[in-house]
Amino acid sequence: MTRSYAAAPFKVKMVEPIRMTTRAERERFIAEAGYNTFLLRSDDVYIDLLTDSGTSAMSDRQWAGMMLGDEAYAGSRNFYHLEDAIQSVYGYRYIVPTHQGRGAEHLISRAAIRPGQYVPGNMYFTTTRLHQELAGGIFVDVIIDEAHDPANLHPFKGNVDLDKLAALVAAQGADNVAYVSLAGTVNMAGGQPVSLANVRQLRAFCDQHGLKLYLDATRLVENALFIQEREEGYAGKPIAAIVREFCDLTDGAWMSGKKDNLVNIGGWLAVNDQELFEELRNWVVVFEGLHTYGGLAGRDMEAMAIGIGESVQDEHVRARVGQVRYLGELLPEWGIPIVQPVGGHAIFLDARAFYPHLPQVEFPAQTLAAELYLDSGIRSMERGIASAGRDPQTGDHYYPKLELTRLTIPRRVYTQAHMDVVAESVKAVYDARQSTRGLRMVYEPKYLRFFQARFERL
Numbered sequence: 001m002t003r004s005y006a007a008a009p010f011k012v013k014m015v016e017p018i019r020m021t022t023r024a025e026r027e028r029f030i031a032e033a034g035y036n037t038f039l040l041r042s043d044d045v046y047i048d049l050l051t052d053s054g055t056s057a058m059s060d061r062q063w064a065g066m067m068l069g070d071e072a073y074a075g076s077r078n079f080y081h082l083e084d085a086i087q088s089v090y091g092y093r094y095i096v097p098t099h100q101g102r103g104a105e106h107l108i109s110r111a112a113i114r115p116g117q118y119v120p121g122n123m124y125f126t127t128t129r130l131h132q133e134l135a136g137g138i139f140v141d142v143i144i145d146e147a148h149d150p151a152n153l154h155p156f157k158g159n160v161d162l163d164k165l166a167a168l169v170a171a172q173g174a175d176n177v178a179y180v181s182l183a184g185t186v187n188m189a190g191g192q193p194v195s196l197a198n199v200r201q202l203r204a205f206c207d208q209h210g211l212k213l214y215l216d217a218t219r220l221v222e223n224a225l226f227i228q229e230r231e232e233g234y235a236g237k238p239i240a241a242i243v244r245e246f247c248d249l250t251d252g253a254w255m256s257g258k259k260d261n262l263v264n265i266g267g268w269l270a271v272n273d274q275e276l277f278e279e280l281r282n283w284v285v286v287f288e289g290l291h292t293y294g295g296l297a298g299r300d301m302e303a304m305a306i307g308i309g310e311s312v313q314d315e316h317v318r319a320r321v322g323q324v325r326y327l328g329e330l331l332p333e334w335g336i337p338i339v340q341p342v343g344g345h346a347i348f349l350d351a352r353a354f355y356p357h358l359p360q361v362e363f364p365a366q367t368l369a370a371e372l373y374l375d376s377g378i379r380s381m382e383r384g385i386a387s388a389g390r391d392p393q394t395g396d397h398y399y400p401k402l403e404l405t406r407l408t409i410p411r412r413v414y415t416q417a418h419m420d421v422v423a424e425s426v427k428a429v430y431d432a433r434q435s436t437r438g439l440r441m442v443y444e445p446k447y448l449r450f451f452q453a454r455f456e457r458l
């Protein structure tokens, strides 16, 4: 038997207590939170798998870097460290810091989309698509069909379907396509990777049609591990080399530093085109802050610069994805339906298969997140119909094929024993599935509704 869980390449120096609550307390907390795990207080959560965003544990070197913050309004030395780190790891020429990923998405969408243009992408992400739509773009999903099937074992379920892309370009004309929006890995598909062969084909297609290819690099180092493990010719290649090869095939990237880059806050944009850079650098001072801090403190830029270096170390990525996989291997043994193959940052429970008696309009994935919290105080996140929101053109719900509940693993935070506890709780909720009732939405915000929506039990 091969063991997939590589021991973490660190030891623990500081701890943060967490607290277990009683079932009676949790009944009250989740009702007060409108059955929405985003509305729980973190003090009332036992194991917090809401997200891996901004929840990583920083290293001692990163904390030391926090003490070296140069908090000058302009020209902070930490900005230059960050610029060096991004240029040397990701390879892009021009860098714009932002307060987090969506700040970068806002700027690139504004600069690169003309109202009415199409934006093809390998599955939507909530904030990415919203910024594309707010800039007047029309998002079109061009991911391969396999990505929409939780049980399909395709090794690169994040790949773009070139035929779908070609059909869009043929129908609308390349001039009406703003750019190709490529994410590696694909969050909403289950943290699924894109192969380098696919990016190479995509690059050739874009060159042929004069299209730009922009990358969401938020979890690219995890994508690089899958390439190392699964793609022919990459077995011995370091993660850093794979990341660089991937980026070199694209025209620019936006980043939520809160994931791969191992910081609690931060993001960036990076492009190779000088004219576009000048436009982005102009917009950043309007919405984020001066172009040498972009809404971040100097200390945050320093921590991110150091985090970028740590994030591409092979042992780190192997242990990180290995821990996710460890949890992913426990659940199917009990017949629990999850998205396969297991992705880079999370286990996604297939709520449709979990609760076949609940129609999608009764929010099965939201229900499952609430039930897990009730059982054990574990916090997860809905990634189904509530997250998908509404079509701005028709006003109707989007009905995503995937109705998932995400157990997201923060980097360098929890132990293998925590993963065992999570698995046992999922099993307990699974065993009680037949008597579980759904939810109805009683409060719905206009944008990114899932963050603040409220529900009641049916």
Ligand code: P61
Binding pocket: 050, 051, 052, 053, 100, 101, 102, 103, 125, 126, 127, 128, 183, 187, 216, 218, 219, 255, 256, 257, 258, 267, 381, 387
């Ligand atoms: C997450 F429920 N992700 O997964 P920002 N691109 C990608 C992301 O995963 C991402 C951003 C851009 C989060 C936080 C979050 O619907 C939600 O730094 C692939 O969060 O602005 C963020 O980066 C945006 C949770 C975001 C959500 C949107 O948990």
